[in-house]
Amino acid sequence: MNFKPLTHDEIRSAPKAVLHEHLDGGLRPQTLIELAAEIDHPLPAHDPKALADWFFEAANSGSLERYLTTFDHTVAVLQTPDNCARVAAEAVEDLAADGVVYAELRYAPEQQLQRGMSLGEVVEATVAGLAEGERRAAAAGHPITTGTILCGMRHANRVKEIAELAVAYRDKGVVGFDIAGAEIGHPAEAHLDAFDHLRRECMRFTIHAGESAHLPSISGAVAQCGAERIGHGVRLMEDIDLRGDEPKLGRLASYIRDRRIALEVCPSSNLQTGAAESIETHPVGDLYDLGFRVTVNNDNRLMSRTHTSREFQLLSENFGWSWPELKRCTVNALEAAFLPYPERRRLIDEVVLPAYERLEDRADRAA
Numbered sequence: 210m211n212f213k214p215l216t217h218d219e220i221r222s223a224p225k226a227v228l229h230e231h232l233d234g235g236l237r238p239q240t241l242i243e244l245a246a247e248i249d250h251p252l253p254a255h256d257p258k259a260l261a262d263w264f265f266e267a268a269n270s271g272s273l274e275r276y277l278t279t280f281d282h283t284v285a286v287l288q289t290p291d292n293c294a295r296v297a298a299e300a301v302e303d304l305a306a307d308g309v310v311y312a313e314l315r316y317a318p319e320q321q322l323q324r325g326m327s328l329g330e331v332v333e334a335t336v337a338g339l340a341e342g343e344r345r346a347a348a349a350g351h352p353i354t355t356g357t358i359l360c361g362m363r364h365a366n367r368v369k370e371i372a373e374l375a376v377a378y379r380d381k382g383v384v385g386f387d388i389a390g391a392e393i394g395h396p397a398e399a400h401l402d403a404f405d406h407l408r409r410e411c412m413r414f415t416i417h418a419g420e421s422a423h424l425p426s427i428s429g430a431v432a433q434c435g436a437e438r439i440g441h442g443v444r445l446m447e448d449i450d451l452r453g454d455e456p457k458l459g460r461l462a463s464y465i466r467d468r469r470i471a472l473e474v475c476p477s478s479n480l481q482t483g484a485a486e487s488i489e490t491h492p493v494g495d496l497y498d499l500g501f502r503v504t505v506n507n508d509n510r511l512m513s514r515t516h517t518s519r520e521f522q523l524l525s526e527n528f529g530w531s532w533p534e535l536k537r538c539t540v541n542a543l544e545a546a547f548l549p550y551p552e553r554r555r556l557i558d559e560v561v562l563p564a565y566e567r568l569e570d571r572a573d574r575a576a
């Protein structure tokens with residue numbers, strides 16, 4: 210029987226969970242145009258379609274460092290409480306409309322202080338926006354649960370302070386911590402004091418690693434800093450030898466697989482930053498087949514001109530993924546989510562598994 214890839218509409222109808230979404234990378238183009246006009250911030254295009262194209266093309270440079278420069282435009286409008294709240298609410302609505310039932314959205318508060326907000330005001334406005342987004346999504350018939358992750362910028366010197374901020378807001382909407390920014394030359398272990406603090410406080414965290422830098426970056430994040438998830442991590446393939454009859458995993462790859470450390474894989478984003486050469490050769494297929502705890506994410510919907518259903522559609526078309534793989538990745542994401550265990554179980558047992566059972570039944574009947 211010929212494999213028929215899942216369609217976009219089919220995938221959209223299935224519940225999905227995302228762990229790696231940057232709020233400053235997911236603005237609606239129209240919103241960015243409106244907010245930039247209010248502060249006279251010059252944009253490279255003034256029509257939503259042309260602006261979306263500009264972001265995709267500018268981010269499509271093959272370098273993480275150049276990719277990151279496109280964020281100057283989005284961060285510029287995230288400098289007031291109203292704008293933080295609006296962007297957060299719209300991101301939640303857009304994810305929910307795409308069938309996402311759980312999302313962790315991250316951002317770097319230290320980049321949002323240019324117009325006088327305090328770190329705490331940034332967090333409070335964003336958390337309020339997420340809650341508003343959840344309300345609107347539920348009213349539209351697309352219930353979604355969200356949490357927020359605070360990012361410290363790894364090339365700057367406020368990582369410890371942001372880690373403390375995450376701990377201070379842990380019962381007020383913040384579920385975890387991360388470091389973002391230029392990976393090469395800025396290893397996670399340079400911020401060991403921040404990660405030690407988080408561990409002493411029993412605060413959960415993930416770390417961007419193995420996106421532009423190689424194995425030592427992943428090893429530093431996991432073995433030295435104690436990350437329980439890895440942002441991207443696709444360069445872990447350098448520790449896996451697929452040439453023989455049996456795949457051979459190095460110590461680091463085995464450790465990450467066996468500890469069930471989740472990989473927050475972002476396929477389209479990886480093509481733009483040079484972390485992967487093409488979707489056909491993207492390591493996500495091998496990592497999944499080898500039993501890693503793979504999750505599928507957008508990273509930056511605006512820069513990558515993508516959304517969750519599209520990412521899964523690419524994987525369905527290129528790796529033959531169908532409902533079992535989508536279900537596995539969704540359950541993987543919820544098992545690794547920075548959400549209390551009873552809430553994760555509720556989403557898995559009451560929302561995700563029954564929906565996939567229906568979808569699989571329907572597919573069986575149609576076959």
Ligand SMILES: [Zn+2]
Nearest residue numbers: 231417440508
């Ligand atoms: Zn990221």
